[in-house]
Each structure stands twice: as C-alpha cells, then as structure tokens.
Amino acid sequence: MSWNVNSIRARHGRVIDWLRRHEPDIALLQETKCSDAVFAAGGFVDDCAALGYAVAHHGRDHWNGVAILSRVGLVDVCRGFPGPNRPPFDEARLIGATCAGLRVWSLYAPNGRTLADSHYLFKLVWFERLRATVAAAADVHVLAGDFNVAPTDLDIYDPVRWRRLTHASPPERAAVAALGDIGLRDVTREHLPDAGVFTWWSYRPGQVERNNGLRIDLALCSPPAADRVQRVWIDGDERRAVLASDHAPLVLDLAD
C-alpha cells in the first residue's frame, strides 16, 4: 500500500484505522509533514508496533517526510538518495528499505509549483537522480508514492485545463517514461486501464463528487515484482471519508 497522508498528525487515527482494517504487509507513506523527532514523539510508532509493524521514517522539518511500515521485515533502510544529499536534495522525499526480499522505495516527488518556477527545474533534476539511482541498483524494486506527474492525458479529468500547469508537461512525463525505459512497469495501468482512474482529488468543493481527479500516485515495479501483482485497487472510500487526505491509498496485492 502507498498513501500520501498529508500530515501524519492530522491523519494519525485514520491511518491506524486503515491498517487495522486492511492489514497490508507493507505501507509506504508520504507527506508525514514532520521531523523524525516529532514523528517519534507522536505515538504513531507505538500504535503501529501494537499492530505488528516496524517503522522507518525520514523527516527533517514540517514539510515532506516519508515512511515505510512493514510487518514482514524492515532492513537496510536508506534515507534520501545513496551518497551525499546536499541542498536541495536534503528535503525528505525518499526512503528505501528491504522488506521480505523486496527493495521498496517510498517517494514524494517535488510538486513543481508552476512551469516557470525554479522548483519545477529541481523536480526534473530530482527525477533524473531517481532514475540513475534505480538504474545503478540490482534489487527487485517497488517504487511507489506521490510522483506529482500524471503520465498521460488519461490520468487527468480535464487534460486541456492542465496543459498550462505542472504535473502534465512533456518534460515531466519524459522523466516518468525514463523510469519505464529502465524496466519499471506502471502496474496500476496494467490492471486498471480505463479512464477516470485517479488517486488525488482537490479538497475544493465538488471535486470528489465529479471525479475531478488526477492519477499522480504511482507504483512502478521491476519485472519480477510486477509479475507478482495480482490486483491493484485505489481506496476511494478513504478519500470520501470525513477528515480524509486529498490522496487515496493505492494498494497492490502481490502473490507469494
């Protein structure tokens, strides 16, 4: 399961409740929006432990923040990219770990803000470093999280409107496609090929009801992992709940 929770403090109860109901082996969280110290003090780790989950978190301040929860082992934790993470790569956007022989990465890509913003250029550079990192590794990977890119027009409720916004530009799409070029497969699209499949809906009124969403949360799998995926589903009920994140959980069922 992968889920941008938009603040673990705001979503603490909903996340624990979701884990209790669905019992995923591995949960990849994004946008915890807190430092490691605040995360450790908030009681979330204890609540996870009571459900049998080990937890690894990477957070530096009140922005970004990523985590991996696992009840099938959690070793070789890597916070940030391998090697130096000098600014702006010091933002907490990536954490990796090995769980039950699977190398999983929870990622929160830069938003980009606007096509004219320097943050947009950082987004493209960040994706290139991600690609190089995966290309250099030998493990079986599941790379999941908030990519902040809608890979095709099918992933946007109104592609024309989004043509002048970030998340849909050709360079952003090329950055995601480059991950496909090194063998990673977008398993959501393999299992859910239809239009109207989204993972994010704005908090603004009426967006959820009209299914005005984007598919920007992805699970990219290396071939051995992708071949194990039996089902992919998106928990829209969670997004429609009171006090929900603006992102829905993205769930993969893997064969043993």
Add this chain to the structure above:
DNA sequence: ATGGTCGTGTAACGA
C-alpha cells in the same frame, strides 16, 4: 475566467 479547501512554525505559504 475565477475561486473554491486543506495542511503547516497562526501568517503567509505550499499543495
């Protein structure tokens, strides 16, 4: 074409 809402060092800012 604009604005609508959430989240975060309660004040702009980020998404």
